[in-house]
Amino acid sequence: MxxxxxxxxxxxxxxxxxxxxxxxxxxxxxxxxxxxxxxxxxxxxxxxxxxxxxxxxxxxxxxxxxxxxxxxxxxxxxxxxxxxxxxxxxxxxxxxxxxxxxxxxxxxxxxxxPRHLRLPGADLEGVHYLRRVEDSDRLRETIRAGGRIVVVGGGWIGLETAAAARESGCVVTVIDPRPAPLIAALGSEMGAFFAGLHLRHGVDLRLSHTVTEFQGTDRVTGVLTDDGSEFAADAVIVGIGAxxxxxxxxxxxxxxxxxxxxxxxxxxxxxxxxxxxxxxxxxxxxxxxxxxxxxxxxxxxxxxxxxxxxLGQRVAYDKLPYFFTDQYDVGMEFSGWIGPDGYDRLVTRGDVDGQAFHAFWLADDRVVAGMQVNLWDDGIAPVEELIRSRQPVDPDRLADTSVPLAAHVMA
CATH class of the missing domain: 3.50.50.60 (FAD/NAD(P)-binding domain)
Structure with missing residues (x-):
């Protein structure tokens, strides 16, 4: 036994x-x-x-x-x-x-x-959600065929799939109820950065609008928004959270x-x-x-x-929240948590227009979150050290690329 x-x-x-x-x-x-x-x-x-x-x-x-x-x-x-x-x-x-x-x-x-939309036409063929590998298989075949793709939701899934569709030659429209994508995750300033990224790659961003209906008989053919606008669609991708x-x-x-x-x-x-x-x-x-x-x-x-x-070991899970994304020619890592009290200042360090920079979210001059964009030699580790130190920083000095990030963490 x-x-x-x-x-x-x-x-x-x-x-x-x-x-x-x-x-x-x-x-x-x-x-x-x-x-x-x-x-x-x-x-x-x-x-x-x-x-x-x-x-x-x-x-x-x-x-x-x-x-x-x-x-x-x-x-x-x-x-x-x-x-x-x-x-x-x-x-x-x-x-x-x-x-x-x-x-x-x-x-x-x-x-x-995936969180599902409960709207007229939401069960039509061609309305996609992405969670499992078979979802990705279906969606890959869809975007390979080209055509018109409407993405509902300007979060990570929405923007990543929008980028994939554009890179495959699709005509892409993104609809989101907020004034900028990724506001919940990054705030309005960095949300605007990602909005600009997608605009430069030809995405039609329809912000501050909600979807009211999916149109079509058996298969989706269009999307209707709250201002009465209609967008033709050969397929729809819904990414509104989980x-x-x-x-x-x-x-x-x-x-x-x-x-x-x-x-x-x-x-x-x-x-x-x-x-x-x-x-x-x-x-x-x-x-x-x-x-x-x-x-x-x-x-x-x-x-x-x-x-x-x-196994009975005394341990604690205390990793800082971390996520990454790849969209077009932008790779990004983010660490930290803005939290319910948010932040009172955003500091950028580097070349934002050139898509190679750090961004830091500060609350009371302490770094609570940060990200690096296309700075793989530096990586995210210096950002995490700043967050964990809980030490106040000089925002102007933090923005100065001549001052090493390590210098902001006192021994």
């Missing part, structure tokens, strides 16, 4: 696969069951709106591990299966096939789902508030249940509060911490 414990991971994603890898690397010899409702092996999602969508990256490049890795490391990979019930009292999960699997420790890496997949946790009476609420060890109020990735609203000691972030880095860096915590 096998007396080794069973660890179950719900969500065969980057976070789930990385947690399984970490468990094995740390010497866990028990049973690991990794369950995913997709039929694909665990893969990374950023390429779906970047290199893979453009056809620059081969499909094999998106996978977290090669297919034989799971068998070689005794990770039971159950694909195309959905967990329908979490029975905390019995320490079991139930599958849609009716079977149950017992666990000693459970990790929820259930991710998030909703954390908390249903399983909620029905198990786990605390949920904008995600599954976990502590700095990524543990729920149940000491045997953990959560990681897009679905986790985790306590960050640096901020003395909870944050939920949706990006590759959160899954990649959070998963090892969850694995360590499942």
């Amino acid at each position: 096998n007396k080794e414990p069973t660890y179950v991971i719900v969500g065969a994603s980057l976070a789930g696969a990385t947690a399984a890898q970490t468990l094995r690397e740390l010497g866990f010899a028990g049973r690991i069951v990794l369950i995913g409702d997709e039929t694909e092996h665990p893969y990374e999602r950023p390429p779906l709106s970047k290199g893979y969508l453009l056809g620059k990256d081969e499909r094999a490049k998106i996978y977290v591990h090669e297919e034989n890795w799971y068998a070689e490391h005794a990770v039971e990979l159950l694909l195309g299966r959905r967990v329908t019930l979490l029975d905390r009292a019995a320490h079991e999960v139930e599958l849609d096939t009716g079977g149950r699997i017992g666990y000693a420790k459970l990790l929820l890496a259930t991710g998030a789902s 909703i954390p997949n908390t249903d399983l946790a909620e029905r198990a009476d786990l605390s949920c508030d904008n995600g599954i609420v976990v502590n700095e060890m990524l543990c729920t109020q149940d000491p045997d249940v953990f959560a990681v990735g897009d679905v986790a609203n985790s306590y960050r000691p640096f901020y003395s509060g909870h944050l939920r972030t949706e990006h590759w880095a959160n899954a990649l860096h959070g998963a090892p911490v969850a694995a360590q915590a499942m």
